[in-house]
Amino acid sequence: MRRKIPSTSALVSFESAARHESFTKAAQELSLTQSAICRQIASLEDFLGVELFKRSRRGVKITDAGLSYSRRVALQLDAVERDTLSIMGQQGSSVIELAVVPTFGTQWLLPRLKDFQMRHPEVTLNLTNRTRPFLFADTDFDAAIYFGDADWPGTRAYRLMSENPMPVCAPAFLNGQDRLDAEQIALLPLLQQTTRPYAWRQWFNDCQVQVPRDMTGPRYELFSMLAQAAIHEMGVALIPPFLIQRELEEGRLVIANSHALTSLKAYHLMIPERKTATVSLQTFGNWLVEQAQRFKLPHDKA
Template sequence: MTVPRRFLPSIASLRALEALDRLGSASAAAGELALTQGAVSRQLQALERQIGVELILRDGKALSLTPEASAYADDIRQALDRVAQATLKLQSAPLAGSLNLAILPAFGMRWLMPRLPEFSRRYPDVTINMSTRLGPFNFASEAFDAAIHFGHADWPGTDALLLKQEQLLPVCAPGLLGRTQVKKPADLLELPLLHIQTRPKAWADWFARQAVPVDGNLTGTTYDQFSTINQAALHGLGVALMPDYLVEQDLATGRLMSLHHQAEDIGGAYYLVWPRSKARNAGLMQFREWLSGQAQPEDPLPR
């Protein structure tokens, strides 16, 4: 597909527009770009002529952007950032390749990190650049080659590799119980429950799996990350429904205790996800091949 030239302005004029929007004055933009104010003004005039849209409001020597131009500059900023990241990626690993990977904080730190030394030994020429993301990722607007995320492998335009089904276990600090005895799942309703934003229905689904009727909404404190809800449980603030891989050490040392006989899958899993457009990325192909050996089977045996 050939894009008409009027839709492809020069990088120099786009940088001038972005800098003026971000810094608020032509003098500041000129200083950052190592140009004169006149040169910045000429870049912007050339951009207006090329695309046929008024972008600049002029008040004497002061320049500012129209509201439409400011919105355009915000889009351009993201595009320039992607160009810069793509260039850095090419320069840093032109032969072996690199991988820009989005990860979930808890799963990345506790499941992926302990395994990465083996990958580094087997593929020393592959560079993995990692960024944490709690919310949904967007391959169209962010320069990620792949992401490790939680869900049901239904992201449009992508392929996915199952890494691990999430197995949840109710845990609390031993001191929380006092004289309360937990003999059956329904007894947990007498204790304060801790919730996490990314799994708002986790407790309801868990009680449903145990055939425990629940009237109305389950109350309790809500946390945004597993690291904070884990600390809340350790300090005796309530019962947390935690992935088993996150609490193994705390259970082994007695800092937490399990209130159910086994961890259970109540839906959802961790996946390596990548856009089909990047499936042949050299670094991704090596990472995916190695990670498939670390992943659980697609059809795990019953627990």
């Protein structure tokens, strides 16, 4: 079926003229004559059956319909340009579009990616934040790193590591002590994580302490947000130490209690079944699992 799409040259001319609200400036930008711009836009208006500009002796003024259409066209042209530059830049290399949970991506994965680049310069890895599972068929992602139980239909899971969060806080909260027991922590503001709503309850249960307010307190979606809130003395947070190594080394955060919360859930690399034979994904997956195995956590039950 033939698509009902205007010519690309007409859309480019229109977007430029709409942005400048001037046929003359659009002609200068595109190295065309003003009459060529006029013809392109007139043909687009005929195609659409909609007036995009009001013409007068003093110039042109974009209509409401033209303004609305120009915004949509600009977004689509930007997307086409990005895709074009991306494919031009590949020059025979393989590209992996990876969805990754944000803090894990920035704090653990990115510091190790130089090693992958050096070993496999033929593979380009693009990272995009995603905090929850999605349908691969509805996206351009080739794989994902997420935290959960690996129950993701249509995918193959590669286990990386557990989380093992511990209570952390600003040094001032210790008040000169080396550590705080569970009862002392229960008296402090508890910073909650949106995606781990029962974490504090589970931690206190492990310590055999009943805390009525274990699910109260401000909620944040990302570990990086929890860390910043804890640094600014807003409360105590349950965070995996490997995600805040720099903050711990610099003394901005301290471990309030070394009891780690264990869980059956873990970080996994998820690859759609239909892509498991892709060479670049196999290469990345093998490297990632190797990196995770090298990184030993003291409380990891894997």
